Amino acid sequence: MVRRPQSGDGTRSSVHYLDSADLASPRSRPRAQRLSLGSETDPLAAGMQAAGSLAARPDMIGGGSPGAGGRWLLWPLRAVLWTALLVIAFRGITAIVFSSSGAAAGGTGTRTGEEFPVSLAEAYATEFGRVYLGFSPQSLAEREQALAAFVPASVSAANPSLGWNGVGQLSLQSVQAAGITVQDPRHAVVTLLALLNGQLMELGVPVAATGSGLVVSGEPAWLPAPPQILPSPAPRGSDQVAQSQLMNQLPAFFQAYGSGDSAQLNRFAVHGISVAGLGGAVTFDQISALHVPPGGTTRQITVTVIWQLPEPPGSTAAGNQGVTPKLEMTYGMSVVDLQGGKWYVKGIGASSEAVGAR
Numbered sequence: 001m002v003r004r005p006q007s008g009d010g011t012r013s014s015v016h017y018l019d020s021a022d023l024a025s026p027r028s029r030p031r032a033q034r035l036s037l038g039s040e041t042d043p044l045a046a047g048m049q050a051a052g053s054l055a056a057r058p059d060m061i062g063g064g065s066p067g068a069g070g071r072w073l074l075w076p077l078r079a080v081l082w083t084a085l086l087v088i089a090f091r092g093i094t095a096i097v098f099s100s101s102g103a104a105a106g107g108t109g110t111r112t113g114e115e116f117p118v119s120l121a122e123a124y125a126t127e128f129g130r131v132y133l134g135f136s137p138q139s140l141a142e143r144e145q146a147l148a149a150f151v152p153a154s155v156s157a158a159n160p161s162l163g164w165n166g167v168g169q170l171s172l173q174s175v176q177a178a179g180i181t182v183q184d185p186r187h188a189v190v191t192l193l194a195l196l197n198g199q200l201m202e203l204g205v206p207v208a209a210t211g212s213g214l215v216v217s218g219e220p221a222w223l224p225a226p227p228q229i230l231p232s233p234a235p236r237g238s239d240q241v242a243q244s245q246l247m248n249q250l251p252a253f254f255q256a257y258g259s260g261d262s263a264q265l266n267r268f269a270v271h272g273i274s275v276a277g278l279g280g281a282v283t284f285d286q287i288s289a290l291h292v293p294p295g296g297t298t299r300q301i302t303v304t305v306i307w308q309l310p311e312p313p314g315s316t317a318a319g320n321q322g323v324t325p326k327l328e329m330t331y332g333m334s335v336v337d338l339q340g341g342k343w344y345v346k347g348i349g350a351s352s353e354a355v356g357a358r
Contacts, residue, residue: 116188117209122177124150124214125190125205129175132162132220133196133203136169150216163219171197178202186210191223200225231353242299243292245341253345254284254305270336270344282307285326291353297337302351304330 131146144160151162178193192203202223208215249268256264260277269275289304309325332351335343 116182116185117212117214118180118182118188120212121188121207121209121214122180122190125207125216126175126177126192128205128216129192129194129203129220130172133170133175133194134172135164137166140166152215152217173198175203187217193225202226237294238290239292239294239299242337242343243290246292246301246335246343247287247290249343250287250290250303251284254287254303257348258282258284258307268345270338270346273346275345275348282309282327284308288328289330298346299335299337301333301335302330302353303333304328 128147128150131143131150135143140161143164144156147160147162148156155162173195175192175194177190179191180188181191182188186209188207188209190205190207192205194201194203202225204221204223205216206218206220208217253265253268256268257275257277258280260279262277265275265277285306285308287303288306289302291302292299293301306326306328309327311325330351330353331348332353333348334346336346337343
């Protein structure tokens with residue numbers, strides 16, 4: 001029993017302590033006693049007595065029925081929670097998958113197993129071609145030793161010259177990789193383009209790869225050179241007025257272009273365009289041909305220029321008789337008419353037309 005403070009006049013104080021009867025379960029008391037409108041008990045205190053806390057009163061949450069107690073909020077909260085968990089799980093799985101695939105695709109180093117090492121095989125076959133295509137009886141032992149670095153040991157022991165009988169000679173001028181045909185992750189054929197004894201030819205070199213290791217797996221094959229074709233005919237119908245204007249202006253440009261005089265080149269270039277010259281490697285001689293197609297203020301023209309080449313030391317004494325060496329070359333140029341007949345250079349490079357096209 002908890003003592004109740006008594007007021008001086010014998011009435012019960014509005015602030016009191018709960019006794020055992022007050023702590024009894026609200027379900028054991030009549031509803032009229034708990035929620036009687038004529039009760040002197042404070043409604044807030046009644047709510048505390050009924051549920052033990054403010055949050056237990058249904059009408060304090062949202063006015064639900066006494067049995068609901070705010071459960072209508074529980075299911076939406078559960079749905080939101082499960083949705084958040086699913087989103088987090090999905091993003092985590094996709095991040096793992098994409099990071100793993102990205103690391104595999106962006107890895108560096110030699111490609112092994114699943115992908116044939118194309119660039120390495122082309123370089124390897126090119127070096128093999130330099131040894132294989134150049135031989136003479138005087139270099140027999142040296143060639144056999146060099147070939148042993150490219151072929152299997154069993155092949156080198158049984159056929160050290162790799163098919164050559166030791167007679168005659170081949171003079172290799174140049175060789176480079178022209179293409180590759182990959183058969184599977186371990187086998188490919190590299191095609192070399194070579195200039196041999198003054199003639200163009202192709203050489204097919206079989207190459208096997210395992211990891212970072214390579215070997216010429218068999219004897220190569222001599223193949224025909226790419227066939228020559230006829231180029232497309234050059235366009236005709238030059239603009240005579242523009243051609244005459246450019247013939248008066250282009251010689252000064254090519255003089256500056258040959259010498260590499262940047263200050264002079266800037267006088268002929270469109271504003272904001274930089275043209276690099278040849279740095280004195282050649283000297284301008286003359287323009288032998290010029291084609292200017294009809295059009296607007298911007299034209300794509302073709303210019304054939306004759307350059308004077310520098311004479312090597314002692315050329316006069318060797319019987320050159322004072323004749324200057326010259327070389328004709330053809331350029332494709334983009335020019336713009338900015339001042340009514342005054343043309344400026346926008347770009348210069350090699351031409352797709354035949355050399356010396358008229």
